[in-house]
Amino acid sequence: MVSFTIILTSIGMEWLYKALEQYTCITIRSIIFKFIALIAMFALIHEQDDYVIYGGISILASSASNIFNFVNVHKYIDMKPVGNYHPLRHMKAVGVFFAMSCATTIYTHLDTVMLGFMKTDEDVGYYNAAVKIKSILVSVVTSLGTVLLPRSSYYVEHGLMDEFKRITAKALNFVFVLATPLMLYFILYAKQGIYFLSGSAYAGSIVPMQIIMPTLLLIGITNVLGIQILVPLGKEKVVLYSEIAGAVVDLILNAILIPRLASSGAAIGTLAAEFTVLVVQYTALKNDISGAFKGIAYWKIMIGVLLGTVGSYWVVHYGLGNFVTLFITASLFFGIYGLFLLITKEKLTREIINQLVNKILYKIKANGK
Numbered sequence: 001m002v003s004f005t006i007i008l009t010s011i012g013m014e015w016l017y018k019a020l021e022q023y024t025c026i027t028i029r030s031i032i033f034k035f036i037a038l039i040a041m042f043a044l045i046h047e048q049d050d051y052v053i054y055g056g057i058s059i060l061a062s063s064a065s066n067i068f069n070f071v072n073v074h075k076y077i078d079m080k081p082v083g084n085y086h087p088l089r090h091m092k093a094v095g096v097f098f099a100m101s102c103a104t105t106i107y108t109h110l111d112t113v114m115l116g117f118m119k120t121d122e123d124v125g126y127y128n129a130a131v132k133i134k135s136i137l138v139s140v141v142t143s144l145g146t147v148l149l150p151r152s153s154y155y156v157e158h159g160l161m162d163e164f165k166r167i168t169a170k171a172l173n174f175v176f177v178l179a180t181p182l183m184l185y186f187i188l189y190a191k192q193g194i195y196f197l198s199g200s201a202y203a204g205s206i207v208p209m210q211i212i213m214p215t216l217l218l219i220g221i222t223n224v225l226g227i228q229i230l231v232p233l234g235k236e237k238v239v240l241y242s243e244i245a246g247a248v249v250d251l252i253l254n255a256i257l258i259p260r261l262a263s264s265g266a267a268i269g270t271l272a273a274e275f276t277v278l279v280v281q282y283t284a285l286k287n288d289i290s291g292a293f294k295g296i297a298y299w300k301i302m303i304g305v306l307l308g309t310v311g312s313y314w315v316v317h318y319g320l321g322n323f324v325t326l327f328i329t330a331s332l333f334f335g336i337y338g339l340f341l342l343i344t345k346e347k348l349t350r351e352i353i354n355q356l357v358n359k360i361l362y363k364i365k366a367n368g369k
Helices: 002-012 014-019 023-044 048-075 087-118 121-141 143-157 161-188 190-198 200-212 215-230 236-261 263-294 298-318 322-343 347-368
Strands: none
Touching (some): 014 048, 023 048, 087 236, 087 263, 121 143, 121 161, 121 190, 121 200, 143 161, 161 215, 161 263, 161 298, 190 200, 215 236, 215 263, 236 263
């Protein structure tokens, strides 16, 4: 049943909507179906034998919006055959992107596969619990890169390199401002996060999660360097080479470390693989993007997370329960961090606040009329 998502993903043509920058449409549909799936999960899943229903709900959450994408696509393209197709001229580029996808899939799943072969199902469970939390956070950190890709390609195609460099610097700054506090917070409160989401039986996930959390920053940076810079510049082969290098490093370190450290060894392998990808991509671009990294207010970010840590860590000593501890510490940590960036006039934070204020003032004026 779950394999039906292959068909739904194919007909969804989300790549077209992204290219046309129809992100509002994509987001609204995704949120609606995920919300419906959440309600269905609580209403219909009650025991272990409901796994078939669970599979159907998973399909609904992940792929049902693709049906609407397919139905709605006639607004943008004509579904009638036009003839004179020349598919072979695209095969080289498609082959590179296909290889990129394969390489990414291999090195992101290699650790779990090798862990399953070399250790126990229990170790795989510990590792997957940590990876699931990381994956959710990665999707948040990399969100801006996906949104900016069509715009980056447009700027490169039309020779607007100053604008291209501007949004590149903005995307990198976004990654550092967002990924750094998320990374540190979930290292500090890994125990509470694992216990709340997976239960105390998954105590073995705490150390792997702490080891793997720095990949939030690494993946965020390589997402910008690879997807937003190298691909629009026509250097997708560099992205492929970087992913192959990451897969090789991951394979070697997993083979050495998993027998000794189990899930923690797999986490170290993944961390080293992501760092390798970053090194290869940065080496290829160091003469072009050094200015973008210089524009990031590192000291503001570091002092902000330090203050957030000092202002929140005392909560763990009161034994308030995992959810309450996470709620209070997150409010204090990110509140203090954001306030410090605002006070020190960090440019991205100031820009976001100015936009919010302007929207509020605009609505007030509109309602006043």
